[in-house]
Amino acid sequence: MEKGFLNQKSFEIRNKVLDIFSYGNRGHIPSAFSIVETLTTLYYQYVDIEKIKNNSEDRDRIILSKGHGCLSLYSILHDHDLIKEDDLKTYCRPGSVLGGHPTKGKIVGIEASTGSLGLGPSVAVGMATELKRKGSPAEVFVLVGDGEINEGSVWEALLSVGNKDLDNFTIIVDYNKYQSYSSTEEVCDLDPLKQKLEAFKLKTFEVDMINEPESLLLCLQEKVSIPKAIICHSIKGQGSKLLEGNLHWHHKSYLSSEEVEKVRSSLKKRQL
Amino acid sequence: MRKAGLNAIYELAKEDKDIVFIGSDLGVDTLKEFKDTLPNQFFMEGVSEGHMVGMAAGMAHAGATVYINTIATFLTRRALDQIVVNLCLDNAKVRLYGNGGGLVYGPLGATHTALEDLSLLSAIPNMTVLAPSDSVEMIDLIKESKDFPGPIYIRLGKGGEKVLSKAGTAKIGKAFFDKHSKSEGKVLICTTGVMRQRAVLVREFLEKESIFVDILHNHTIKPLDTNSILTTAANYELVITLEENVPNGGLGQQIGCLLLENNICPKKFIRLSLPDEFPQEYARQEEMFLTLGLDPESVASRIKELYV
Structure with missing residues (x-):
């Protein structure tokens, strides 16, 4: 697929993220922005979205373990007609099925409720185990944040999956280098992350999601016989000149419409 | 078990x-x-x-x-x-x-x-x-x-419990009412888990004193069989709950609230449970029950004192 698609689609998804945010005036925009290219690659270029729409037993499963990045997920599921515009407009409001963290069972395509960090990987191990047991060709992807993997539960799951013959399991780490308080380096340095994941017996890839996000697709397509890990190097607030690397936006809520539009005007596309 | x-x-x-x-x-x-x-x-x-x-x-x-x-x-x-x-x-x-x-x-x-x-x-x-x-x-x-x-x-209990149940009778959400053949409708013990075993022993102690105890066993704590509890407990003078769990949020608290909400007030309602504290000793289960006064003989004595 041509480079222009991912560039253009990511730009559109970020625009929609701002729309959804403004409906509820809550949410984590920078955490959503850093995973746009990753989710766009998965949902538009890799998985069979029709199987997800039909809730097919053989559908690939994507778990957004960093549930606070859900604005991007909602934006993409809306673009695939899995969330109605009317539902987006009730985001974080009374009667809504869409909140600041995604809940399973309300929207097709949300495979597990997330928001309590570190819980997604074990659920993904279970799904991959059961799908493999049933002889399904489906794959399971779990997207975690870099701050999220401070949670010990993530490593319990990886310790388990590294000892399993699960070639249908992929954990993707959104390594945007910032967590709530400060840089990951200052709060809880993860490096050497690749070696850690390899030590847990995962086939580990690294992708530069800032300059070469197209290479994520190649990593996804590479067939390996063991569980896979992909470290996606990104920037918190990616795709916005205003937000990139500015930690004060992480918990920012109740933005005025002028502020939202200021962020919108800061959105950028990559120079191809 | x-x-x-x-x-x-x-x-x-x-x-x-x-x-x-x-x-x-x-x-x-x-x-x-x-x-x-x-x-x-x-x-x-x-x-x-x-x-x-x-x-x-x-x-x-x-x-x-x-x-x-x-x-x-x-x-x-x-x-x-x-x-x-x-x-x-x-x-x-x-x-x-x-x-x-x-x-x-x-x-x-x-x-x-x-x-x-x-x-x-x-x-x-x-x-x-x-x-x-x-x-x-x-x-x-x-x-x-x-x-x-x-x-x-x-x-689960420890294992080796005496078999009190008849196969094919337990249904999730349905309490089991074990009425004494000489029941006078005065004393009801509501149990859960293996405390049913101890309630049966309590009954045996009290039989010697001509006090006849009925037992309502709740193998399902949630959802509690509220219908059975309300219809049964309404007839008793002394209702005791007996559980191997802390008092807060356990069977006794749930049954007490249930009765109160439905204007059912036995003459006496006693909630017997583990205390709201960590064990003060290392000991076997039955030994700890002795210390806590939750062994069948102690419970029977307590009921005898309350029985009028």
Whole structure:
């Protein structure tokens, strides 16, 4: 697929993220922005979205373990007609099925409720185990944040999956280098992350999601016989000149419409 | 009780390949035949209860009915967030089979005594909580659990309990009323779990004093059989609740509130439970009950004092 698609689609998804945010005036925009290219690659270029729409037993499963990045997920599921515009407009409001963290069972395509960090990987191990047991060709992807993997539960799951013959399991780490308080380096340095994941017996890839996000697709397509890990190097607030690397936006809520539009005007596309 | 329940799970698994078992580093040769004959349905994870619960949820979401087993304290406390989010919020068909309910592991200390599992698990929406009194009741409830929706917690006793139940009678959500042949409708003990065993002994002590005790056994703590409790308790002068659990959020508190809300006020209502404190000693279960005054003889004496 041509480079222009991912560039253009990511730009559109970020625009929609701002729309959804403004409906509820809550949410984590920078955490959503850093995973746009990753989710766009998965949902538009890799998985069979029709199987997800039909809730097919053989559908690939994507778990957004960093549930606070859900604005991007909602934006993409809306673009695939899995969330109605009317539902987006009730985001974080009374009667809504869409909140600041995604809940399973309300929207097709949300495979597990997330928001309590570190819980997604074990659920993904279970799904991959059961799908493999049933002889399904489906794959399971779990997207975690870099701050999220401070949670010990993530490593319990990886310790388990590294000892399993699960070639249908992929954990993707959104390594945007910032967590709530400060840089990951200052709060809880993860490096050497690749070696850690390899030590847990995962086939580990690294992708530069800032300059070469197209290479994520190649990593996804590479067939390996063991569980896979992909470290996606990104920037918190990616795709916005205003937000990139500015930690004060992480918990920012109740933005005025002028502020939202200021962020919108800061959105950028990559120079191809 | 433990072995009977595990064998019942194995029997279910033989009939249905979607039934799977996960243990967390259990004792050597646990369910060996299950593992040998149905290896595709048997999983042994490491010492990682939180992971095991999350993994079970994932398997359930992909179509399995999952029975998981380890020591009750670690299963309920270590994995509480996974139980709330992965099992209860997402309504996963996972059955938590918790060894050593109450003071079973008393000699091993407070890290191993499940004082509050019934309260913790009863507090979570969508969770069903079971505490059978003997192996026959356990087998019935395991069979019942196969097609029951949502997550279930099953508390185990120590094992070797006298069989009081008749096979095929226990239904999830339905209390069992054990009326004394000479009942005067005066004294009712409401039990859960293996406390039913002790209530039967209490009854035997009191028979000698011509006090005849009826027992309403609640193997299902959640959902509580409110109809049976209300219709039964309404007729009694003295209602006692007896449980091997802390007082807060347990059976006694639930029944007390239920009666009060429905304007049913026995002359006396007594809530007997473990105290709101950690065990002060390392001792066997029955020895601890002596210390706490919860042994059958002490409970019988207390009822005798209150009986008029």
